[in-house]
Amino acid sequence: MASLTFYGGVKEIGGNKILLEDKGTRIFLDFGMCFDRKGDFYEEYLQPRTNNGLRDLMELGMTPRMDGIYRNDLLKINGIEDIMKEIGCDDMSLWISDVKSYDEVAQKNGSPFIQGVLISHGHLDHFQYISLLDEKIPIYCSEITKIVIETAEAVGQGGFEHEFTVAKKRALSTLGKSSYFPGAYTVTTEPVQREYRTLTERIGIGDIEVQSFPVDHSVPGAVAFLITTSDGQTIVYTGDLRFHGSRSDLTENFRSSLKDVTPDVLIIEGTRIDKDTPDSESSVEERCLDLVSQTEGLAMVGFAWKDITRYQTMKNVAERTNRILVISPKLAFLLNRLKHIEELGITDVSGEEAVRVYLKRKQNMIYSRGDYVSSKYDAGYSVDWDRGDPSTINLEHFTNGIRAYEIKQNPSKYLLHLDYYDFNELVDLRPAQGSTYIRASSEPFNEEMRLDEERVRMWLRHFDINSPTHEPLYVHASGHASRAEIKQLIHDINPKAVFSVHTRYPEIFDQIVPANSEVVRPEEGKEYVI
Incomplete structure (x- = not known):
């Protein structure tokens, strides 16, 4: 039988990381960052360390300590033993994690531990930490969400937490002759493209069948999922949704498509479960x-x-x-x-x-074209400038x-x-x-x-x-449904069990879920057999 384990999004807004296991198939439903949890330890000028970031985040409980999912270069840099020997340090914990990488587990077992990640939409609290995952793990999302993620990477701050579509693989090297310390060890990076797969209406991932439904949210391209396991069990995951936006028809179509399903499990967000009044x-x-x-x-x-x-x-x-x-x-x-x-x-x-x-003033603050080399999107619609090809340089905003x-x-x-x-x-x-x-x-x-x-x-x-x-x-209208709307959606879908995520008030679900449905308040790290 299939099971669910919640590694984020439990009694908190965002950070959804839900592992679905079905026989030999494992997929994550979202793999996001929780702003509140990160804010407990970090702020603008205190951030995870560039070449120790994954291990910092695991230590502080922001991403799970789990074998078989992470990039090997973020867990251990090849050749680090030479540095340890040179400086006379035998404390391996400074550089080598006890968590096994995606490659290590795949080589040992003859197959990967995980077969994919389903991304519901393009908000960081649902996708940011795919940057930590091995680049060979397929990322499934809508075409629009992929564009949103690509844009977030292009205009973002950079760093290992923003390597959404291109993983900059870290490797040990030495400094060249022109440096202050020729031959000294350093870390270099090499870009490797991640594997993205565009969601169609119905896809198969190992033993699992996934249907996606466009829904309305405060970012375009959001989808909800209907997942069927190898035993015919059905799981609905809403991601984030609302009924009051300009494309509320999408969410209504999702609702009507499920009227005859009676899923075994409904995983539903409850951001505004404490608010009675629908937004507009x-x-x-x-x-x-x-x-x-x-x-x-x-x-x-x-x-x-x-x-x-x-x-x-x-x-x-x-x-x-x-x-x-x-x-x-x-x-x-x-x-x-x-x-x-x-x-x-x-x-x-x-x-x-x-x-x-x-058009902002940048760098030298003199409205010179040279002021925008480090923030190319501020000057126009291209960030992929090539000195040898002037046609790659777009200065639309600088000009107009x-x-x-x-x-x-x-x-x-x-x-x-x-x-x-x-x-x-x-x-x-x-x-x-x-x-x-x-x-x-x-x-x-x-x-x-x-x-x-x-x-x-x-x-x-x-x-x-x-x-x-x-x-x-x-003056605001949220990207999330109100309590009355969530209650009606649960009633219409009529699931056997309701798992609440993405909410600070899971106890309110006890008041609105019909008596014929079981209410489950998931605990982080606990496995739930369906």
Whole structure:
């Protein structure tokens, strides 16, 4: 019989890592990072060490100590014994983990321990730690999610935690003659492409059959899964979903497709299980329309750059208030990568007068083309520049983007997409009196977010934005279903057992699950036989 083991997403938001085992087949349902758990140990200037990162994360319980899934170069660098001998250290624990790599287990057993990872959608709390997994493990996701992941890697911070599509395999080497210490040991990297497989409606992975269903969420490309084991048992995994977005029809179709299934197990998210009232994206548009209409100066709005629905909402607001929407280069990069997917209805931003891209000052801060070599996406739609091939260099934003001094000259003309981490731009923008800042994202729910919130107030107070209170104006609709919607979904699917994940309030499921369904509050690391 099949079994489930939960290695993340238990009594917490995100970090989902659910192992499904069926005879000789093993797959993970998501392999994400939990922001709260990482925040317990790390912050902006305290991070896992580059060449010891996986072992740091395992030590602190952020990813499971499990044989047969991880990259060998993150567990042990080949040739490290030579260094140990040279420095006279016999403490192997500093460099060699007792966890066995994917390759070690595959060689010993004659076959891999794990056959794949199903990624439900492109949020870091569901996919970030695939960067730690062996690059030969197939990653299954929708075409759109793969583009989102590729974009996150292209515009991200780099480092081993962001090697989503290309693993930079580490190996021992020596420094060259031009270095300070020729012949001294060092670590070099070589890029190796990960194996991605695009989900179709129905696929087979070993003994398991997987059906995927598009659902609505705050990032495009999200899917839920119906999994059938070798014994005919059925497992539904919702990933993250909502019923109030612009594509709520997708989630409704998922619901209706399962009406005759009666699955053995439903693994369901409960982010907003404590909230009775459903959200509404249309109400976000109307509230933002009201606020922007009343703004005499610069109107600014913060929202996640992966949230295409929120982008469309703000585009509507800008059009209805006769303003130009100026978006971040990260969002522009993603839109450009997704514009060919007809179902998303994304128009090409290039050359569109109603939507422009903000050009930051970078590096030398003089608006020189050379200032953007280290952050190529800020200048245009390409990050793969080749010195020998000028056609690879895209400077669309450098040429046609909107700059701070242009906004400063006529602030009432624009609605600017400005997120928290771009607040330095306020120094250049110097918003005029009567300017407004809208925070179209979730309100703070942990200590780190509350500290960020206080910094937001300091910035708003300094530049006299949202006067007289200088409080950020929250207008948001979540990417998650409410308690009433979750209750109805469980009732309609009618599972034999309900496993709650991605929630701080698993006890509420006891109140809403029908009496004929068993409620299971999973414990981390415990195996549940279906």
